[in-house]
Amino acid sequence: MPGLGSRRQFPALIAEPDLVYLDAASGTPTPEPVIARLTAELRGPAANPGRGGHPWGRDALRRAEEARETVASFLGASSPDEVAFTRGATAAMAFLADRWAPAALADGGDILYCPDDHLSTVRPWLRLAERMRDRGVRTVPYRRDRLGRIDPDHFAHAASERTTIVVATDVHNLHGTRTELDALPIPPGASVCLDCSQSSGRFPLRLAESRAEVAVVSGHKMFGPPGTGAAYVRRSQQHRITVDRAATRSGPARHVSPLTDAAEEGSLDGVGAAGLASAAAFLDSIGLARIGDHLDRLVTRFTAGASRIGGVAVLGPPSETAGEPHSGIVAFSLDGQAGADVAFVLERRGVYVRAGDHCLDGPREDAVRASFHLYNDDNDVDRLLQGLAVAAERD
Known part of the structure; x- marks a missing residue:
């Protein structure tokens, strides 16, 4: 069965027709509509959004705010002023820890976090707690099991009346497991910061309806240009x-919100904002529900085939327990073999996956990650399984 998004929409895949690219969780190829939008922006008036009052400057600002509206709608925010453009999810998370969280923790409190999450999600909060230790700020860990699932009982033991901020990952970057925030015993009054780097472009986010008051998004994992992303902060937060008033945008730009004033200091990357908005529109044109069903079917095909290969262990739930489709991110190991060796065998057969430390704290020598997306099809799954069968035959 073909992929939802034809390979013909992706120049990088056209250039290598025999390649099976299964590393979307690291970065997605750029589709033609996004390339066209970026090209149009670069060919157009070279004005700095919000700086000059001349027609070029006003038009650049208008396009940037239209991009904000598109991205806010895609994320399910209540208003465009709840979304700011950033240099990626890492920068967005660091911004939240540096410019939003200190006020929440002014009287002390605990930051609940998972040390098994992506380092870019974990480290800003460890640094913040160290800076605010004299105010009684602490980090309290909660754990995942080997399949990437959060234990609600362990979470409940970590939570307390001191819990002020809960840092959670929407979809885990290795296991592909999605966090059910409503199933976690989050203390009343605690604010939730959600890393949506792997869920944006795979699931409808509906942030305004979620338990998360603040969130981050990565552009290069959802078909946007590299170095783009977004921070979401609910208006009530x-x-x-x-806000450093001395660093906010000068000129005729209208005030949008404290979030945009603080997160978009200096010159706004209007080209990147346009590219991210184009990626959101591209995904909407296909439909996130269709994408989710497609990814669920590919992972089901893979896990069924992997179960017939001796020594292969899937390191994540085969399907989502909440009735939602699978994220399309699946990790596995091959008994007795290092993940890098398995990945090398697959690479020699034209199948690109991810091995290594997976940007996590601690050894993951055995884990290999395959991350499917809309351009993958049944043939790609079968090529992966064939390569795994060859790897399993090695001494």
Whole structure:
């Protein structure tokens, strides 16, 4: 069965027709509509959004705010002023820890976090707790099991009346497991920061309806240009943001929100904003529900085939327990073999996957990750399984 998005929409895949690219969780290829939008922006008036009052400057600002509206709608925000453009999810998470969280923790409190999550999600909060230790700020860990699932009982033991911020990952970057925030015993009054780097482009986010008050998004994992992303802060939380008035945009630009004033200091990357908005529109044109069903079917095909290969262990749930489709990210190991060796065998057969430390704290020598997306099809799954069968035959 073909992929939802034809390979013909992706120049990088056209250039290598025999390649099976299964590393979308690291970065997605750029589709033609996004390339066209970026090209149009670069060919157009070279004005700095919000700086000059001349027609070029006003038009650049208008396009940037239209891009904000598109991205806010895609994320399910209540208003465009709840979304700011950033240099990626890493920068967005660091911004939240540096400019939003200190006010929330002014009287002390605990930051609940998972040390098994992506380092870019974990480290900003460890640094913040160290800086605010004299105010009684602590980090309290909760754990995942080998399949990437959060234990609600362990989470409940970590949570307390001191819990002020809960840092959670929507879809785990190795296991592909999705966090059910509503199933976690989050203390009343605690604010939730959600890393949506792997879920944006795979699931409808509906942030305004979620338990998360703040969130981050990565552009290069959802068909946007590299170096783009977004920070979401619900309007009711924006009073906590520290704004440096001396660094905010000057000129005729209208004030959008404390979030945009603080997160978009200096010159706004209007080209990147346009590219991210184009990626959101591209995904909407296909439909996230269709994408989810497609990814669920590919992972089901893979896990069924992998179960027939001796020594292969899937390191994540085969399907989502909440009735939602699978994220399309699946990790596995091959008994007795290092993940890098398995990945090398697959690479020699034209199948690109991810091995290594997976940007996590701690050894993951055995784990290999395959991350499917809309351009993958049944043939890609079968090529992966054939390569795994060859790897399993090695001494």
